Amino acid sequence: MIIRHKDRIASPEIVKSGFDDLGYICSEAIATAVYLACQLQKPILVEGPPGVGKTELAKKTAEYLSAPLIRMQCYEGLDESKALYEWKYGKQLLYTQVLKDQLGSVMQGASGLDESVERLHQFGDIFYSEQFLETRPLLQALREDEGAILLIDEIDKSDQEFEAFLLELLSDYQVSIPEIGTVEAKSKPIVFLTSNNTRELGDALKRRCLHLYIPFPDTQLENRIIASQVPQIAEELRRQLVDFVAALRDMALKKEPAVSESIDWARALLLLNVEELEPQWVKNTLNLLLKYQDDIEVVEPEINRLVRALK
Amino acid sequence: MQRVLGNFIHALRQAGIPVSPAETLDAVKTTKLIGLDDKVRLKTALGLTVAKCQEHKLQYELLFDQFFQFATQAVASEKSEVPLDAERGAGSEPTQSLERSLKSSPDLNRQITSLADAVQSPLAQQLMQGDQAAMSIAIAGAGNTVGLNQMQIFTQKPIFTFRMMQQLGMDALNQELRELSQQGNNEALVQLLKTRRKVLREQVQDFVEQQYALFAQAEGQTLRDSNLQSLKFTQVDYQHIDQMTRLVRKAAKQLASLHSRRRKTTRRGFLDARKTITTNAAYGGILFNTRWRARRIERPKVMVICDVSGSVSRVARFLLLFLYSLQDVLPRVRSFVFSGELGEVTDYFDAEDLETAMAKVMNHWANRSTDYGRALTDFETLALGDIDNKTTVIMLGDARNNNGDGNAKVWKQVYQRSRRVLWLNPERSSLWNTGDSIMADFTPYCSQAESCNSLRDLTRILGKLLKYS
Numbered sequence: 001m002i003i004r005h006k007d008r009i010a011s012p013e014i015v016k017s018g019f020d021d022l023g024y025i026c027s028e029a030i031a032t033a034v035y036l037a038c039q040l041q042k043p044i045l046v047e048g049p050p051g052v053g054k055t056e057l058a059k060k061t062a063e064y065l066s067a068p069l070i071r072m073q074c075y076e077g078l079d080e081s082k083a084l085y086e087w088k089y090g091k092q093l094l095y096t097q098v099l100k101d102q103l104g105s106v107m108q109g110a111s112g113l114d115e116s117v118e119r120l121h122q123f124g125d126i127f128y129s130e131q132f133l134e135t136r137p138l139l140q141a142l143r144e145d146e147g148a149i150l151l152i153d154e155i156d157k158s159d160q161e162f163e164a165f166l167l168e169l170l171s172d173y174q175v176s177i178p179e180i181g182t183v184e185a186k187s188k189p190i191v192f193l194t195s196n197n198t199r200e201l202g203d204a205l206k207r208r209c210l211h212l213y214i215p216f217p218d219t220q221l222e223n224r225i226i227a228s229q230v231p232q233i234a235e236e237l238r239r240q241l242v243d244f245v246a247a248l249r250d251m252a253l254k255k256e257p258a259v260s261e262s263i264d265w266a267r268a269l270l271l272l273n274v275e276e277l278e279p280q281w282v283k284n285t286l287n288l289l290l291k292y293q294d295d296i297e298v299v300e301p302e303i304n305r306l307v308r309a310l311k
Numbered sequence: 312m313q314r315v316l317g318n319f320i321h322a323l324r325q326a327g328i329p330v331s332p333a334e335t336l337d338a339v340k341t342t343k344l345i346g347l348d349d350k351v352r353l354k355t356a357l358g359l360t361v362a363k364c365q366e367h368k369l370q371y372e373l374l375f376d377q378f379f380q381f382a383t384q385a386v387a388s389e390k391s392e393v394p395l396d397a398e399r400g401a402g403s404e405p406t407q408s409l410e411r412s413l414k415s416s417p418d419l420n421r422q423i424t425s426l427a428d429a430v431q432s433p434l435a436q437q438l439m440q441g442d443q444a445a446m447s448i449a450i451a452g453a454g455n456t457v458g459l460n461q462m463q464i465f466t467q468k469p470i471f472t473f474r475m476m477q478q479l480g481m482d483a484l485n486q487e488l489r490e491l492s493q494q495g496n497n498e499a500l501v502q503l504l505k506t507r508r509k510v511l512r513e514q515v516q517d518f519v520e521q522q523y524a525l526f527a528q529a530e531g532q533t534l535r536d537s538n539l540q541s542l543k544f545t546q547v548d549y550q551h552i553d554q555m556t557r558l559v560r561k562a563a564k565q566l567a568s569l570h571s572r573r574r575k576t577t578r579r580g581f582l583d584a585r586k587t588i589t590t591n592a593a594y595g596g597i598l599f600n601t602r603w604r605a606r607r608i609e610r611p612k613v614m615v616i617c618d619v620s621g622s623v624s625r626v627a628r629f630l631l632l633f634l635y636s637l638q639d640v641l642p643r644v645r646s647f648v649f650s651g652e653l654g655e656v657t658d659y660f661d662a663e664d665l666e667t668a669m670a671k672v673m674n675h676w677a678n679r680s681t682d683y684g685r686a687l688t689d690f691e692t693l694a695l696g697d698i699d700n701k702t703t704v705i706m707l708g709d710a711r712n713n714n715g716d717g718n719a720k721v722w723k724q725v726y727q728r729s730r731r732v733l734w735l736n737p738e739r740s741s742l743w744n745t746g747d748s749i750m751a752d753f754t755p756y757c758s759q760a761e762s763c764n765s766l767r768d769l770t771r772i773l774g775k776l777l778k779y780s
Binding site for chain 1: 329331333334337340341344351352355358359362363589592593
């Protein structure tokens with residue numbers, strides 16, 4: 001892709017501090033991955049537990065490079081007519097109607113079948129042409145003049161066939177449309193694929209991508225993330241909150257609270273004017289952090305102990 | 312530089328991380344882009360290109376640290392850059408022991424400078440200078456020359472050590488030492504050289520040891536693994552059970568990923584109206600070509616019955632392990648075990664992890680005398696009604712019934728109701744129907760009866776099950 005601000009991807013440090021300014025506090029690994037993806041023109045496959053900011057990374061990259069973001073959500077049964085292109089059937093039908101009416105005047109004066117067929121061939125065939133092509137996200141990303149950020153979200157939800165279909169796009173930045181031929185990217189997009197690991201992705205796909213795993217952040221990083229997202233929260237409360245969430249992640253839960261949940265929680269505590277983490281408040285707001293009743297039942301009896309440990 | 316990277320990738324592959332040539336190229340590009348100065352960043356960046364899942368990432372990080380301890384010196388030696396801080400590369404034990412030996416003899420230390428001119432062979436001179444960094448570079452260089460990364464088994468360690476010493480110029484040093492001691496007036500020098508030669512040998516040995524760990528250890532593991540695959544389950548030692556378990560899981564995972572693709576049949580079923588209309592738009596909406604909805608092939612429903620008495624119990628253990636590791640492709644496995652009476656153990660496996668469940672099942676059901684008649688009667692009341700024409704029934708047992716009645720008529724019913732009946736017998740087929748084995752009663756009512764006593768058999772049989780259902 002044509003990057004208008006070359007200086008913004010000059011080194012991983014610059015990427016990192018640039019993301020900081022946009023409010024996306026990231027680790028060294030994330031910044032290095034974005035840097036490499038821009039420099040090597042390779043797609044990044046981002047994996048990690050839900051809520052650690054995988055999708056957000058693509059959004060922020062688009063914002064940072066001031067490029068358009070094209071997003072494609074994957075789901076089971078997604079096929080190329082929904083992801084790549086579709087013909088405008090209605091208009092094609094109308095076209096054949098018009099053609100039928102015009103046919104008489106085109107054929108006028110032709111004698112014999114051979115000549116008619118010849119005339120028909122001289123007549124430009126636009127039935128399958130770009131005019132009747134309805135672009136879908138992938139094709140749109142290839143057609144952007146100055147390149148784009150293409151986010152293929154939750155690739156693990158799509159079928160295996162679709163994954164195979166993506167391979168051509170990811171390695172050569174081109175797609176084949178049987179009726180037209182190969183469409184090459186006007187400018188190579190930067191591709192982000194995200195996965196929650198609900199199924200193992202194919203080796204062929206992994207081979208074509210840089211692989212970035214985003215784990216839960218350590219407490220220091222999470223402190224900074226919350227400070228940047230919820231700047232009004234008091235420093236002491238923030239520390240307690242982050243430590244509490246870290247303690248929860250150590251417990252055997254069905255779904256550990258992710259960063260997005262701690263941010264929500266911080267916002268809620270701010271709204272409730274909580275000054276210090278107390279068992280009663282924690283108990284009342286626990287459903288913001290934990291999304292399963294089982295988990296809440298596991299944690300509730302432990303709240304007193306956990307809160308005491310924070311002080 | 313590229314050579315070092317190549318070696319590193321070789322080490323990664325040895326450790327079981329599949330790095331493709333394309334990924335190697337990416338790694339080279341990445342290294343060029345990032346540079347060699349910032350080791351931490353290089354580690355992160357290379358990790359993004361070569362290690363593509365969590366497990367591999369951990370392994371990669373360990374190997375990176377292990378490898379680049381010495382390889383930094385090799386890079387420097389290729390560029391013939393001598394300045395290299397001693398702590399970075401050679402902060403290992405030999406350096407310290409050399410320093411200790413120098414400290415313990417301060418009077419020798421003073422003489423060194425005067426004696427250094429007296430020696431001629433290059434190695435001796437190098438030893439006298441006592442420049443550790445240069446020495447480590449020389450060692451790494453010699454390692455490259457003798458092809459240390461080709462080492463395969465541990466018995467090769469001494470020969471490689473010897474070759475490296477040769478490469479470093481040991482012969483000339485020994486020759487000179489002999490001459491010096493014959494002259495008889497350089498006792499201190501000879502002693503010093505001998506000590507340093509000893510230290511050098513230790514250093515080289517350490518280096519060989521470390522390289523062995525990097526390149527060859529995994530090789531030995533692969534060899535052992537392939538032996539274990541064809542080893543009979545009944546002969547697996549207790550100490551190898553963990554390894555075997557790991558292998559079973561690995562094989563199951565391979566099989567699962569092979570068959571995780573849901574295949575479709577294009578047999579005619581329902582008309583796909585949407586597709587039909589769109590494909591026929593070209594013909595003015597006249598329906599020339601019809602499109603049909605593809606039907607997905609159903610996963611087999613599996614019921615497995617395991618004899619867990621005596622000798623069969625170990626095979627049962629691995630069969631159950633295998634089946635439950637196949638969860639992704641075989642989500643509906645119901646399992647029953649018996650020795651005397653029969654019971655369903657599906658819930659054990661749902662509730663707990665495999666190991667604990669297995670232990671509980673074995674404790675509760677195993678080690679009673681076998682009674683096929685009783686077991687099949689129990690099975691009839693428990694599950695016969697649930698068998699339909701999509702069910703595959705797998706029986707694992709040696710059909711040794713202590714001269715009791717096998718109750719084969721139940722088995723006949725099972726055969727008639729189910730889609731397929733598999734009988735896996737851990738004994739060789741030549742032993743069937745000898746002694747108290749009543750295999751002949753059951754074989755008429757089996758779609759397939761096979762001898763199954765190794766991981767290889769298990770993979771083959773279950774692979775077929777997944778492929779053709």
